[in-house]
Amino acid sequence: MDTLIPIGRFSRVTRLSVKALRNYADAGLLEPAWVDPASGYRYYTYAQATSAEVIRVLRSLEMPLDEIAEVLAAADDDVVAKVMDRHRARLEDRLEHETRMLAYLRRLIEEEGRPMTYDVTVKELPATHLAVLRRRVTADDVGPAVAEGFATIAAAVGRSGAGFAGPPTLVMTEMVDADGGGEGEVELAFPTATPFPGIGEVAGEERPAELVASTVHRGPYEEVGPAYAAVEQWVAEHGHSATGAPREVYLNGPQEAPSPADYLTEIQFPIVVPD
């Protein structure tokens, strides 16, 4: 029952490596039932094998250790179910993303990077009022975070009575990539008809008139890459020079477009035209 077994034996029982067990002990995930204060030896009980098995399974699902700790600490079954559902949703989203990316990749390679051609035009944007929200987002939840951000701005604009004057825009002020929760800052904005006063985290700003080179990408957002390249290349080839971070304008969204294949995203690079 409360037989104490050393780490090597416990390792064989649980099929977790000694290193991993020590790691879990240090992380507070699975602390030994007793640690000999004289020798530092860790001793476990058979009853702990169940927790170890749960850890094994969750690790095989690539759940981070701190979330596993949450699960183990939660005696509440609902909490467990919630964490698990969240993780399952993550896994399913990932598979869908992967399937789409594999298809895109095939086109990308077969058509040698020119799956679409883009018409690039220069236009002058008038000065405008903006309702702006800056958010730090992680790579794996850009979508929901951005959607929520736009909803927040929209609500603030609605309450302010400033009135909408165009589709939402996004500027990536930092890159958001990398797997391990790569963070980055994005700047979300709605143009407004009258100056926006600023409500909560949503700030009112002015954007001066400017010249941009722009093109429109039709299709899933994940495939927007070549549009960036097309605009930038066009700018360089026409002797202009880009002067800032590019902006994305979402001309339609999931509400208006029947499917991701019909999403319209405008890519704008601010430029200066030499005399």
Added chain:
Amino acid sequence: MDTLIPIGRFSRVTRLSVKALRNYADAGLLEPAWVDPASGYRYYTYAQATSAEVIRVLRSLEMPLDEIAEVLAAADDDVVAKVMDRHRARLEDRLEHETRMLAYLRRLIEEEGRPMTYDVTVKELPATHLAVLRRRVTADDVGPAVAEGFATIAAAVGRSGAGFAGPPTLVMTEMVDADGGGEGEVELAFPTATPFPGIGEVAGEERPAELVASTVHRGPYEEVGPAYAAVEQWVAEHGHSATGAPREVYLNGPQEAPSPADYLTEIQFPIVVPD
């Protein structure tokens, strides 16, 4: 066409971070079109944006950089297709595994670690001849690697005429876990009717008679954990002591069992019984 652009601009075109681009350059994945020998500045061309997009997509699929390098280096479309199919298969296997593990986990938590009860018995195994193959395997391909290993042994035994004398067994001499390609050594063996001479990597060995505590697990292999705990605990509670690494005996396999739910796996712990 061959306009050279510095890394920051290329970063905006490709939406890859400067750090990532430098990393890819160092890894030989995407070397700058020109590096100024005086300043060390990296300069890219727009034509490289396509490779960058491929890298972006493959990284979003969590493909390791060295495999991406293979894909980019392979002008051959078949190679690309093969790598992609392999990766797709990996992803699909993973989702299936994840689905099964989530279900198992639910049972594990609801039933508090006792999803099954196990009858543990002691039996004396006679000395036997073995055809043994040692393999280093990584965590994410244990299944196929083990199957291939057994096939290798079976072929060798068949050619030797030593004759099969029982189901295949596996000993994990090292733990195989961890996500990052955790390696471990496994020892695969078939008992043979007469001494096996050793053919290629398959060695002939003798196993002396020994006493084991054993139980049989019915169900998917991934759920074998509690059986280990049950045997070990039984051994300890009966005053015996385990003397070595446990062994798994595959009483049936995918050929004989209609579904994973019917797989039979025997877990044997060698023991000594005190006088």
Added chain:
DNA sequence: GTTGACTTTCCCGTAAGGGGAGACCCCACC
């Protein structure tokens, strides 16, 4: 010429451990 933005290399940190060194510790055997 000077400023300010850009880029370089270098070093450290991440998650979840693996590999190995050097030092203890435990226990069975004599």
Added chain:
DNA sequence: GGTGGGGTCTCCCCTTACGGGAAAGTCAAC
């Protein structure tokens, strides 16, 4: 009561694919 061999301890470095930040050098515009 030794003693040998295997188990275990801590400590440090290594992995992947970068991110953060420092200190120094570079570029281009004014």
